[in-house]
Amino acid sequence: MAPEPQNRVTVLEQCQVSPRPPPSAGKPRSLPLTFYDLAFWEVPHVQRLFFYDNADLLGGSEFLLRELPLFEKSMAVALHHFYPLAGKLPCRMPTDAAPEIVFSDGDSVRLTVAVGNDDFDYLASDHARDTARLRPLLPPLLRNGGSQDVFAIQLTVFPLAGICIGTTLHHAVCDGSSYVHFMKTWAAIHRCGYSGGESMVVEALPLFDRSFVRDNDGLREVFLSDHRAYAAAEGEKGIHECHCHLAGGTTELATFRFTDRLLRWLGRQVESETSARRCSPYALACGAMWAGIVRARGRSASFGFVTGCKPRASPPVPANYFGNCLGLCRVEEETEAKQGWLDAVTASAAAIWRAIEGLAEEGRVFRDARGWVRLVREYASARAVTVAGSPKLGVYAATDLGAPWGRPRKVEIVSVERTGALALSESGRDGDGGIEVGLALPRVEMEAFRAFYGDLLVAAE
Template sequence: MAPGPLTLAVTVLEQYHVSPTPAPAPGQLRSLPLTFFDLVFWDFPPVQRLFFYASADLSDVPDFLHSKLPLLNESLAAALHHFYPLAGRLPCRIQECASPEVVYSDGDSVRLTVAVSRDDFQDLAGDHPRDTARLRPLLPPLAKHGGCHRPSQDVLAVQVTVFPGAGVCVGTTLHHAVADGSSYVHFLKTWAAIHRLGDECREAVVVGYTPPLFDRGVLRDDTALRESFIHDHRHLVESGDRRLDEWDVSRRPDTVLATFRFTDELLRRLGRHVESDTSARCSPYALVCGAAWAGIVRARCVGGGGDADDDGDNARFGFVTGCKPRMSPPIPSSYFGNCLGLCFVEADRRCLTAASASAAIWLVIAGLAEQGRALRDARGWVRGAREYAAARAVTVAGSPKLGVYAAADFGAAWGGQPRKVEIVSVERTGALALAESGGRNGDGGIEVGLALPRLQMEAFRAFHAELVGLLHANDVATPLLREPKS
């Protein structure tokens, strides 16, 4: 059994301030106004990821500090040269901003913390439920500046934690209003490539490199959504709205994080069952989300905590859709910032099964093909997110399309791709953490990270095991795990 969190220690060894190197050219933009896409996520918790690298070459602390850390530091500085807004700052309070923006000033930097941990690396990097209190010390906070007068905050922080004799964990904390998953992975992929190829091949990275696009002029806002969202946020602050906190289970002492894998074969079986039951030919994304949604609704009933849904009998689900190709004109894929639309799904909680939940999600996804549909209800996004938080809706973080495992390959000395990637911040947002499977068995598919109170997690694990058993038994006549009546 792994030791409890109170017996473990993470000791900070060094803190560095890594500035873009070389510094941005004098003519480059120093401030990026937040767009309406960015403002949707203004007061969401930051996105926090952990990358676990198992490698004997990274296990000795003095050697890591002497031979590995300098290259990591240098490659981060080189990547920030291209993504310099990540070294900038955001205002802490929107009510004091005439126009919220990310501002980079010469000398700004990203804080890089280097630490050592005595915890069990293999256990932390597993799929089984782990106490989230053990994972939080591996994550860096976003520093604040300026005291009480117009305070600002960093937008990115990095922490590298060495586990002697086992490996290394890289933790990142990113303000969600600055970048979505696509822009984050663009940065990560660039940083890892520079580190992997080293100084002698750095030019090769630049030659085949697509730089980030910071030009806000490519994004049209014909209906003044930006001004509307700023007004909504200021009104919510003045009214003391705290509904986003309803998602947060991090304050509960029994919260655990676990990973559930849906292999390609399991998804094929699930897809056949859903089509047989509902006539819907769902994407793998819809299938995984539907199964997880139904499982969480059941777990809340069986494991305690209720569904706390405003409508009583309605279960709610929210996800995001990439809007770059859906805008008119389309936005280049290299655009840096947020470009995600919010999508809302509701279904009868009493009749929710993996099949019906998948079909309901797929119906909304299919409807996005309609011209302009992604932005049709955009004016209600800021307030709608809070309504869904108050109803403790299940939402989604990450995407298997991002390819975080491949993007985070820092080279052979790090053991190649990470052994495990976690989005630990889902404990504060109530979201499913989706990624392409980093499955070590080569089974492909999608992995789902989930943070729940321990009793609910046990109920969800039972649901997942039963679902897998039914699908492998080819029992298509059995409804896929309707929630027990309460």
């Protein structure tokens, strides 16, 4: 393990980046939160890290002089298209109105530039790392009076190693699809230049029109009522206290890779041991992780995941819609700690796959939607296993910054430390294929999980 530095980062500069040019007068300045957004109102902020190799980078002064102006300009142009990210949300659920994202002329995204004093290779690796070493790379969302920022970025320079881009996003603003849409746009503008020709590299502009989200069952009012009732009962405590179930002691974050070969082997096990005729790579990877977590904890745990609702809504929501558009799904079965490890893996994967197959029924994802706010809280307090991210987002390919950075070496969703979720993405290694999964656990549980994963790899040989 790399030695721990005393001062992990040194802040060089903090600036505010506004959309450039500002959004036109015809663009909406306020976006009401839909019921999809409200389902994630009190979920902890989503925090990601993108590590980019660059051994030629000399240090902070060089970065400030040569690279920072380029990042600021491309970011400002990208924010022109995604200006709600520079807006504000109320800090608390209003008692007499529905919350809105409000953008005012002059609003901006806070950009922090720092120099990292830690070991870049250690931080950007797969092995278990103390999350306390990663947190300094993440920017906070600042509050001012009764409003708060919804998005912030930090660029941390590691001399002769590379940079880390850290982002913090309020989940009520948008889901992973819209977030990656912004990051892909920013990366494309940065990669190809921003001298007025960005329309050539922006594949599809974001759509902010809330009329595309139909709410025939009045879910928005149900969710507003639920949030207000919880706020009245909890006072200052709030759900964030419930979500920090990994707080206390040392928490470690590690990445576990499911190559195409390993997934094929798991698929054969599931098919031979259960009635499942086939099983998706997503269900196989999640099932194995779920079984391993149960084994590491020594007790059963519930499992939940989200599914994209843009094609499931009636009528369908356009793919470039900006906001949240996810449905919450629970797996009815639980994985038992007493099962043999291979039996647990196959049973877990099959249970997830049955739940996914059930979503093919029209309207199935919305059948229990009135309970989504309650489900988020129940799963948080019970340390249920949930999922963040998706291999379908293609986050590695989307965030190619071009020379001298290229694609990120590693992408992490560090906020799983607070939520306990599995962080899924496509494998970032060229030619590897498969899925990579980030997992945060207390150190003792992480050791047990790593032993489980090692047994899985040996059995698949």
